[in-house]
Amino acid sequence: MDQSQKNKLLKIAGEDLCFDYPMAKHTTFRVGGQAEAVYKANDLDTLKRVIAYLVAGHIPYVVVGKGSNLLVKDAGLKGVVILFRGALAALEEKRTEELTVLAGAGLGLDGLLNYCRNSGLGGLEFLAGIPGTVGGAIVMNSGAFGSEIGTRARDVHLIVPPGELVVMDRSQLEFSYRALCIEPGSVIVRVRFKFDRETEEIVAKRIADFLVRRKKRQPLEYPSAGSVFKNPPGDYAGRLIENAGLKGKRVGGAMISDKHCNFIVNTGGATAKDILELMRLARETVKRQAGIELEPEIRVMGK
Numbered sequence: 001m002d003q004s005q006k007n008k009l010l011k012i013a014g015e016d017l018c019f020d021y022p023m024a025k026h027t028t029f030r031v032g033g034q035a036e037a038v039y040k041a042n043d044l045d046t047l048k049r050v051i052a053y054l055v056a057g058h059i060p061y062v063v064v065g066k067g068s069n070l071l072v073k074d075a076g077l078k079g080v081v082i083l084f085r086g087a088l089a090a091l092e093e094k095r096t097e098e099l100t101v102l103a104g105a106g107l108g109l110d111g112l113l114n115y116c117r118n119s120g121l122g123g124l125e126f127l128a129g130i131p132g133t134v135g136g137a138i139v140m141n142s143g144a145f146g147s148e149i150g151t152r153a154r155d156v157h158l159i160v161p162p163g164e165l166v167v168m169d170r171s172q173l174e175f176s177y178r179a180l181c182i183e184p185g186s187v188i189v190r191v192r193f194k195f196d197r198e199t200e201e202i203v204a205k206r207i208a209d210f211l212v213r214r215k216k217r218q219p220l221e222y223p224s225a226g227s228v229f230k231n232p233p234g235d236y237a238g239r240l241i242e243n244a245g246l247k248g249k250r251v252g253g254a255m256i257s258d259k260h261c262n263f264i265v266n267t268g269g270a271t272a273k274d275i276l277e278l279m280r281l282a283r284e285t286v287k288r289q290a291g292i293e294l295e296p297e298i299r300v301m302g303k
């Protein structure tokens with residue numbers, strides 16, 4: 001962005017805009033260079049105007065939830081990173097009689113599940129421990145233990161370029177393994193979920209059980225972005241990487257976890273370059289030894 005673009009953006013977004021923001025602070029890998037600008041969106045109208053301005057000026061933008069499925073490269077990101085705050089990160093509407101909840105896209109999954117637990121709403125307990133937001137989890141169709149968030153989404157509200165609010169209902173939502181089909185440049189702002197009526201105790205117990213299972217399997221003591229590669233049909237990326245002899249393999253501060261080989265962990269001082277090098281090594285070795293092409297699940301961004 002040139003200075004005049006920055007000034008115009010400041011006029012629209014005001015004090016919610018800042019420049020040269022270190023993305024390592026905003027990704028669970030704890031790596032990554034600076035974003036040229038970060039806009040902390042609090043209300044829908046200003047968000048729409050910001051997006052319209054960015055689209056018209058061909059300025060790149062991307063929404064970041066908790067950055068728990070992201071690898072930002074060391075030289076950082078051009079354009080604007082959009083983060084959600086305030087009403088865009090809150091529970092907006094609860095229709096208890098029809099068992100639906102409308103959640104702001106920036107709401108943490110932990111916040112959503114706390115509400116479900118306290119209200120006896122069942123169906124999303126398998127998400128317990130996934131450190132993302134509602135928006136990030138919907139875009140990724142996040143899942144665990146054989147279930148995916150997409151099955152519970154009733155409608156998704158998004159801003160599509162050049163800045164129009166659109167509601168996609170159940171019949172228009174195309175979810176697949178770790179993906180939702182949406183127009184490039186779309187920004188999800190709210191999601192309505194449908195639940196089952198349960199007792200508070202049952203929901204609490206299911207959440208606790210899933211958290212125990214997760215803790216047993218995953219190296220939660222280190223920064224990471226969860227599973228690095230998608231599981232290929234009929235197999236597990238972690239098993240293939242372990243069979244390729246890469247368990248515990250290190251490059252700089254990054255390591256292929258010895259607890260779960262589809263996790264790369266930051267053992268301290270890792271760079272994005274270290275993580276990318278381990279990813280390259282895992283893909284090449286698995287391809288050579290098992291003939292299988294591993295596809296990244298994490299989103300890699302930046303220069």
Ligand SMILES: Cc1cc2nc3c(=O)[nH]c(=O)nc-3n(C[C@H](O)[C@H](O)[C@H](O)COP(=O)(O)OP(=O)(O)OC[C@H]3O[C@@H](n4cnc5c(N)ncnc54)[C@H](O)[C@@H]3O)c2cc1C
Binds near residue numbers: 135299
């Ligand atoms: C320890 C650990 C365990 C994990 N376990 C699991 C697991 O069991 N299952 C699983 O599926 N994932 C898992 N993950 C990965 C990750 O937590 C999920 O994919 C999560 O739902 C991503 O949410 P986020 O808000 O952090 O998204 P981000 O990482 O911030 O973003 C992910 C993608 O979504 C886009 N995006 C985010 N919000 C929006 C929005 N509002 N509108 C448009 N685009 C948006 C981003 O631009 C990016 O492309 C794990 C991660 C960690 C660190």
